[in-house]
Amino acid sequence: MAKLVATLATTHHPFYLKATTMPVEQQMPQAAEWKRKIEAYRETLTKAKPDILVMIGADHFHQFFLDNYPQFLIGKAPRYDATFYNEEREFDIPKYVLEGHEDLSNFMHQGLLDRDFDFAFSNELKIDHSIICPIITVRPDNDLPIVPIYANIFAPPLPSPKRFYQLGRAIREIIDEYPSDKRIAAIGSGHLSLELGGPRMFKETGPDPEFDHQAIEWLRNGDIESILENVTHESLAASGNATAGFMEFILMLGIAGPDEKADYVDSLDLFHTMEAYFTWYPEGEKV
Amino acid sequence: MSKYYVNKFLYQIDRDPELLARYKENPAAMVASWEQSIGPRLSDSEMSTVHSLSDHEREILINHDYVALFEMGAHFFLCLTIYIAIYDEDYMAKKGPLAFQHEYASKLEHWLGKEYPSIQT
Numbered sequence: 526m527a528k529l530v531a532t533l534a535t536t537h538h539p540f541y542l543k544a545t546t547m548p549v550e551q552q553m554p555q556a557a558e559w560k561r562k563i564e565a566y567r568e569t570l571t572k573a574k575p576d577i578l579v580m581i582g583a584d585h586f587h588q589f590f591l592d593n594y595p596q597f598l599i600g601k602a603p604r605y606d607a608t609f610y611n612e613e614r615e616f617d618i619p620k621y622v623l624e625g626h627e628d629l630s631n632f633m634h635q636g637l638l639d640r641d642f643d644f645a646f647s648n649e650l651k652i653d654h655s656i657i658c659p660i661i662t663v664r665p666d667n668d669l670p671i672v673p674i675y676a677n678i679f680a681p682p683l684p685s686p687k688r689f690y691q692l693g694r695a696i697r698e699i700i701d702e703y704p705s706d707k708r709i710a711a712i713g714s715g716h717l718s719l720e721l722g723g724p725r726m727f728k729e730t731g732p733d734p735e736f737d738h739q740a741i742e743w744l745r746n747g748d749i750e751s752i753l754e755n756v757t758h759e760s761l762a763a764s765g766n767a768t769a770g771f772m773e774f775i776l777m778l779g780i781a782g783p784d785e786k787a788d789y790v791d792s793l794d795l796f797h798t799m800e801a802y803f804t805w806y807p808e809g810e811k812v
Numbered sequence: 813m814s815k816y817y818v819n820k821f822l823y824q825i826d827r828d829p830e831l832l833a834r835y836k837e838n839p840a841a842m843v844a845s846w847e848q849s850i851g852p853r854l855s856d857s858e859m860s861t862v863h864s865l866s867d868h869e870r871e872i873l874i875n876h877d878y879v880a881l882f883e884m885g886a887h888f889f890l891c892l893t894i895y896i897a898i899y900d901e902d903y904m905a906k907k908g909p910l911a912f913q914h915e916y917a918s919k920l921e922h923w924l925g926k927e928y929p930s931i932q933t
Contacts, residue, residue, distance in 0.1 A: 585889055590823050591816055591933050611826050615893060679889070681932045722878070722888030723928060724920035727913040766888055766928055 527703035530710055531573035532805040534744065534777035535566070537582070537658035537714035538798065539616035555795060562791055562802070563662045569789045569804040570663045573710055577626050578664065578671045579633070579696065581713035581776060582655025583678045587612070588647075594680045595645035597692065599637070600673035601630040602648050607657045618654055618661070626670035629703060633672055636699035642692060659714045676776055678715065678769040686756045689772040690749060693779015700780075711780045715773030717741075717799045720765040727797050732765035737799040740771060741792055744803050747785040749778055774803075781805035815885055816933045817863040821846055821873055822881075822890035826897065836898045839874045879919050885929040892916070 544553055545560045587609045589595060607621040637644045652673055660667055676692065677683055684692075700709050717740050718733035725732035743752050752775055761768040778785075782805075789804035825831045825842070831850075835842040847870075852859050865873070872880040876898065881891045896912065903912035 586823055586887070587827075591819055609827065610829065611893060611897070614829075614897060680887075681930075722882065722892035722916070724917050724922075724924050726892070726917050727910055728917075762928070766931075 532781040533712040543617040566802040575710035576707040579711040587653040598645040598675040600650035624670040689776040690779040693776040713777040716770030718764040719767040736764040826894040
């Protein structure tokens, strides 16, 4: 059977690449520290020696819009183009082509249906910065095939926090059952507290630093019970209008497993948002 | 009246550099042209008869009125992205980095501590 060798949950900051590659004299004061933290985080994936990446994100009205927006969707294609014109324009993110892993995509899709997750699918998916940002940070060589999964944190009404967790649990079961000797890593990206297009955006900190610190402790301890007791769509909205992105972290905790303490935790307080990086290794597989 | 259709305008203009340039230079002409030939188009051979902009929504889009868009529950990501594309460079040249984003936030300050208008469609 396949082996889940690492679960990563990370914020996706679309300006990381630009912020750390512009001429040094123009860089923000934290750029060097940010780059060091990202490179240290990247090592947590590298040393797990993965063969395939299951990537979890959400489309930000790039391929999908309100005429047809899936709650949950899996990509099943031999390759995936990445980065849309308006992402290049705003964030300076380059275009990429990622290899797909159709066999695991198909196995995952069927496994999800068998567990009552009636996923939409796409045989021609162009992926956006929710997946390409973590590739840039933790696998910049882009040398592994991926299985992309989108979970809606963007176009309400949204699935519940509990459903995100259950989906993570289902994805984990399916990875564990995949008949293959491949080493699989799951990487999901979301946000802590975040405001976009509202009065609390682009401030000195994220809109709700107290939530950010609490969220990091919950994830550090794998405390899914406290998360599900305290986190609702309303509580997330109160912490910032784009804070629903935290539900992608809940999904990743579902993949890592209940009460699983994170093996690696780091964060960085940037203006506008708190960055946070978590890695879980499966029990008995500490590397 | 259609929150969906306002979002559709923002979505379609933002993803097309040529339409975006026209919306920056002559918003009234771009909105009129979009309503006539772009918004209702489902494909090369299919047109939709379902949605239309109200006079109020049309004015909001012509005026680049992101405060009114926030207040009618247009999607925050679409609004922020498109008006950054239109204004960020000019503000940056005159007033420095993030000047537009800060002005945008400050014009919405009366919403601090309140429940925001729903973006659900």
